Amino acid sequence: MSVVTLIGAGQMASALTFPLFENGHEVRLVGSPLDDAVIDRLREDNYHVNLRRTLHDGINYIKCADVKEAIKGADLIVCGISSFGVEWFADEILPILDESIPLISVTKGMLDYEDGTMQTYPEYWQEKLPEGSKLRLYAIGGPCTARDLSDHDPSFVAYCGPDFETLEWIRSLFSTDYYIISLTKDVVGLECAVALKNGYALGTALAIGIKEKLGDDGIDHNNMKSALFQESVKEMLELLRIVGGGVDNIMFAAGDLDVTVSAGRSRTVGLLLGKGYTIEETLEQLQGQTLEAVVIATRTARAVKALAKAGKVSIDDFPLLMHVDGLLNEHATLNIPWKKFERHM
Amino acid sequence: MSVVTLIGAGQMASALTFPLFENGHEVRLVGSPLDDAVIDRLREDNYHVNLRRTLHDGINYIKCADVKEAIKGADLIVCGISSFGVEWFADEILPILDESIPLISVTKGMLDYEDGTMQTYPEYWQEKLPEGSKLRLYAIGGPCTARDLSDHDPSFVAYCGPDFETLEWIRSLFSTDYYIISLTKDVVGLECAVALKNGYALGTALAIGIKEKLGDDGIDHNNMKSALFQESVKEMLELLRIVGGGVDNIMFAAGDLDVTVSAGRSRTVGLLLGKGYTIEETLEQLQGQTLEAVVIATRTARAVKALAKAGKVSIDDFPLLMHVDGLLNEHATLNIPWKKFERHM
Numbered sequence: 001m002s003v004v005t006l007i008g009a010g011q012m013a014s015a016l017t018f019p020l021f022e023n024g025h026e027v028r029l030v031g032s033p034l035d036d037a038v039i040d041r042l043r044e045d046n047y048h049v050n051l052r053r054t055l056h057d058g059i060n061y062i063k064c065a066d067v068k069e070a071i072k073g074a075d076l077i078v079c080g081i082s083s084f085g086v087e088w089f090a091d092e093i094l095p096i097l098d099e100s101i102p103l104i105s106v107t108k109g110m111l112d113y114e115d116g117t118m119q120t121y122p123e124y125w126q127e128k129l130p131e132g133s134k135l136r137l138y139a140i141g142g143p144c145t146a147r148d149l150s151d152h153d154p155s156f157v158a159y160c161g162p163d164f165e166t167l168e169w170i171r172s173l174f175s176t177d178y179y180i181i182s183l184t185k186d187v188v189g190l191e192c193a194v195a196l197k198n199g200y201a202l203g204t205a206l207a208i209g210i211k212e213k214l215g216d217d218g219i220d221h222n223n224m225k226s227a228l229f230q231e232s233v234k235e236m237l238e239l240l241r242i243v244g245g246g247v248d249n250i251m252f253a254a255g256d257l258d259v260t261v262s263a264g265r266s267r268t269v270g271l272l273l274g275k276g277y278t279i280e281e282t283l284e285q286l287q288g289q290t291l292e293a294v295v296i297a298t299r300t301a302r303a304v305k306a307l308a309k310a311g312k313v314s315i316d317d318f319p320l321l322m323h324v325d326g327l328l329n330e331h332a333t334l335n336i337p338w339k340k341f342e343r344h345m
Numbered sequence: 346m347s348v349v350t351l352i353g354a355g356q357m358a359s360a361l362t363f364p365l366f367e368n369g370h371e372v373r374l375v376g377s378p379l380d381d382a383v384i385d386r387l388r389e390d391n392y393h394v395n396l397r398r399t400l401h402d403g404i405n406y407i408k409c410a411d412v413k414e415a416i417k418g419a420d421l422i423v424c425g426i427s428s429f430g431v432e433w434f435a436d437e438i439l440p441i442l443d444e445s446i447p448l449i450s451v452t453k454g455m456l457d458y459e460d461g462t463m464q465t466y467p468e469y470w471q472e473k474l475p476e477g478s479k480l481r482l483y484a485i486g487g488p489c490t491a492r493d494l495s496d497h498d499p500s501f502v503a504y505c506g507p508d509f510e511t512l513e514w515i516r517s518l519f520s521t522d523y524y525i526i527s528l529t530k531d532v533v534g535l536e537c538a539v540a541l542k543n544g545y546a547l548g549t550a551l552a553i554g555i556k557e558k559l560g561d562d563g564i565d566h567n568n569m570k571s572a573l574f575q576e577s578v579k580e581m582l583e584l585l586r587i588v589g590g591g592v593d594n595i596m597f598a599a600g601d602l603d604v605t606v607s608a609g610r611s612r613t614v615g616l617l618l619g620k621g622y623t624i625e626e627t628l629e630q631l632q633g634q635t636l637e638a639v640v641i642a643t644r645t646a647r648a649v650k651a652l653a654k655a656g657k658v659s660i661d662d663f664p665l666l667m668h669v670d671g672l673l674n675e676h677a678t679l680n681i682p683w684k685k686f687e688r689h690m
Contacts, residue, residue, distance in 0.1 A: 143575055148568035154683050156572035164689060180572065180683045184690040222607040223493035227501035227525065230488055230600025237593065247592050248582065248690060254599045255575025262567040338499050338525045344509060345529040345593060 001025055002075040002173055007067065007093055009035040009042070011051045011146035012106050013080020018150055019176045021056040028060040030070045032081050032088070039063050053150040068096055076102055076173060083109035083292050086121055090128040097135060102166055104138035104159065109292060110195040112299040116306030118243050120191035122161075136162060138170060139187060141194035142252050143259035149179065156180040158252055160190040189245025193253035196239055199297030200232035200253075201260035202270035203324045206336065208261075209274020225261075231320045231341050232257055238317050239300065242307065266293035273327050276334060294328055301325030316340065346370055347518055350419040352412065352438060354380040354387070356396045356491035357451050358425020363495055364521045366401040373405045375415045377426055377433070384408050398495040413441055421447055421515060428454035428637050431466055435473040442480060447511055449483035449504065454637060455540040457644040461651030463588050465536035467506075481507060483515060484532060486539035487597050488604035494524065501525040503597055505535040534590025538598035541584055544642030545577035545598075546605035547615035548669045551681065553606075554619020570606075576665045576686050577602055583662050584645065587652065611638035618672050621679060639673055646670030661685065 002025050006013040009031040021027050031039040041047055042061040046054045062070045071077060077097060081089050086107065097103060111119045122137040129135055142157030149155050159174075159181055161167050167183045175181055184190055207225035214221070236253045240246070260266050269291055272282040283291070301321050308315040315322060319340035326332030347370050351358040354376040366372050376384040386392055387406040391399050407415045416422060422442060426434050431452065442448060456464045467482040474480055487502030494500045504526055506512050512528045520526055529535055552570035559566070581598045585591070605611050614636055617627040628636070646666050653660040660667060664685035671677030 143571035144568055145565065148565055151564040153564055153566050153568045154572055154681070155568040156575055156683070156686055158690070177683070180686050182686070182688045182690055186690065219496040219498055220490065220493055220608060221498050222604050223489055223498045223500040226488035226600050226604035226607070227499055229603045230501055230596050233599045234593070234596040237596065246690075248579070250592075250595055250599075251575050251579040251582065254578045254595075255571050258574045258603070259567050259571035262571070263565060336499070338501070338522070341501055341525050341527070343527045345503070345527055345531065345591075 003073055004028070004076045004078060004173060005030060005070050005074040006078040006080050007070075007089070008032045008079065008081035008085065009038050009048075009061075010080050010082055011048070012144075013078060014048050014051050014055060015053075015146035015149040016078065016080070016106065016174070017055050017059055018152070019174045019179045021059060022176060023173060025173060026060070028062055028070045028074070029055075030062045030067050031064050032085055033064045036063055051146055051150060053147065067093070071097065074101060076104065076170060079103060079105035079107055081107055082290050083107055083121075083295065084290055086124065090125055094125060094128055094135070095130075099133050099135040102136045102138055102170065104140060104161070104170055106140040108141065108191075108194050108198070109296060110192060110299060112303040114306060116303045116310060116312065118192065118300070118303045120188055120195070122187055122191060136166060138167065139191055141190045141256070143255040145259060145263060152178045154178050154180065156182075156255070158182040158184055158190050160184045160187045162187075186246045186249060188243055189240060189249035190252055192240060192243045192245050193236065193249040194256045195296055196236050196300060197253050197256040197260055198266045198293040199300050199321065199324060200236060201257055201266040202273070202293040202297055203320045204228040204232050204257065204261045205267040205270025206274035206334070208267070209271040209276075212271065213275045227338070227341070228320065228336070229257065229261070235318050235321055238313075242313060265289055265291055269293050273334065278331070279328050297321065297324050298328055301329075347420040348418055349373070349421045349423060349518060350375060350415050351423040351425050352434070353377045353424065353426035353430065354383050354393075354406075355425050355427055356393070357489075358423060359393050359396050359400060360398075360491035360494040361423065361425070361451065361519070362400055362404055363497070364519045364524045366404060367521060368518060370518060371405070373407055373415045373419070375407045375412050376409050377430055378409045381408055396491055396495060398492065412438070416442065419446060421449065421518060424448060424450035424452055426452055427635050428452055428466075428640065429635055431469065435470055439470060439473055439480070440475070444478050444480040447481045447483060447515065449485060449506070449515055451485040453486065453536075453539050453543070454641060455537060455644060457648040459651060461648045461655060461657065463537065463645070463648045465533055465540070467532055467536060481511060483512065484536055486535045486601070488600040490604060490608060497523045499523050499525065501527075501600070503527040503529055503535050505529045505532045507532075531591045531594060533588055534585060534594035535597055537585060537588045537590050538581065538594040539601045540641055541581050541645060542598050542601040542605055543611045543638040544645050544666065544669060545581060546602055546611040547618070547638040547642055548665045549573040549577050549602065549606045550612040550615025551619035551679070553612070554616040554621075557616065558620045572683070572686070573665065573681070574602065574606070580663050580666055583658075587658060610634055610636055614638050618679060623676070624673050642666065642669050643673055646674075
């Protein structure tokens, strides 16, 4: 039995308590500063109000104020904050962690810099660590909705990090018959693949919105949706190459794209834009929800534009991303640039 | 204006008459030996009984007996037979073609040989040509259902062949605002990508059948379906490498997988097997339909097993394909080998 402390009581971290608890580990679920009400309710009857699932009885629910206690004696730390808490995690949590205890993050996303560099969160945190820190960072990616995982639906993800030995040990803590875990040392490749998919899920879901708006016209419109899916895979493959990730990670990008287009907020943003709502109207309808697709699509487009300006890539290779960026940030009218998808390959 | 003769009045060839006719070309649609009734009805009122769409008035509908007349004066020949007519096409049609007129095929599939070699239809036909023939073969791949194309839904495909000059000319005949065409000289890569996807669409659709069988259990089961989708992309990537196709063709494999899982016969076979029917019961329910997914999955599995026997690949890299093959050919019980999807990458 090991002791696992999850920091951030969001949906995915909370879903991860299912395999961990069922494998007999001591599970400590620590809320972020925004999670006090979630923790209060969990303490009452194990019900997670956002995940809308009842967690196992026996999990330790801890408020953020007591995080230092919660990490004492832990064998593994899991970062389960949303991408909007990445800086908070760097500033408040990294400094108090024991550098001999591995950290694995389930936060998906990416940062971009003025020169067009895209950076994964594990890389960002690595830079934030004090000089000489030996803290080892690992991360989780792949198609896995928190609710389906909580419901024990077969879920196939990947864990990445600097060495297979620790990865195998971490996997042994989480692995169950329904939670399938591949391992890779290609952190940049995996993390970029699964970050990128949010923006492209928005792009692919435009077709779902267009279809809904057209109503019952007797047309399946499967070709249109798969056209956007296909273009997304192509552009994600190019982006993987730009960041130096291995092309095999396209399996995780495509798998995660598939699950993200099936359900969730990224899909909803694309669907509403596809129906013809402006970004302002869309955000209005989704008020109060964290919209990672909007952030990641904007960051990726900004990076690509910076790289294009420096002559390192061609903007013409990313017509779907550019159109999504236009919809999100430049009040563009919905008009998918189909003909720009035509390439010599 | 050009003259285009399509041989085989199946659904896809018939759907291709829409962009061709709308671009002002003379269109001749020639039935296969099995299509006489289809041609009779088309002549009556332009209605295609299998496609269930009315074609444009002004197309020339021609029975197979008059194929020689139909190819006279044509600028382009389109092979639109099903994969079950590949030998017939090689034996009966190739010998009567003018070798100066390009041939483009929309038939998807692959052959396998005892040593594990997988061969695309353009390669097979090339071998069948008389010594010294200058006939140039091109082919079409990508996510495109015939009905959606007929309905002018945006459709994004690729045309492949030995030279970009002719490919660009062929594209100019077909290209419309709703029919988007990339070009590639990687015939093996494109044709294998879009052939393979049939077997994997069957594999991915197992999840849809499992979900249907479970009924309304309150679980989305999106993770399960995307897990199979992701594993399919991984195995198709490996197969692309085996046949020597460029990895960028994974975009067409994934896009075509997406559309094929959405609708059609390959999906239905997987769905029925996922519900727990045996292959015999499944075939019984789909009596009279051509089931290319069964053929292609069986051929691909046979090739992989032959290559593994020769020590060239590891059977362990293809757990989903092997399970599908077991269901189709070895009376295996449905039991997706989830744990075998776990890899070191």
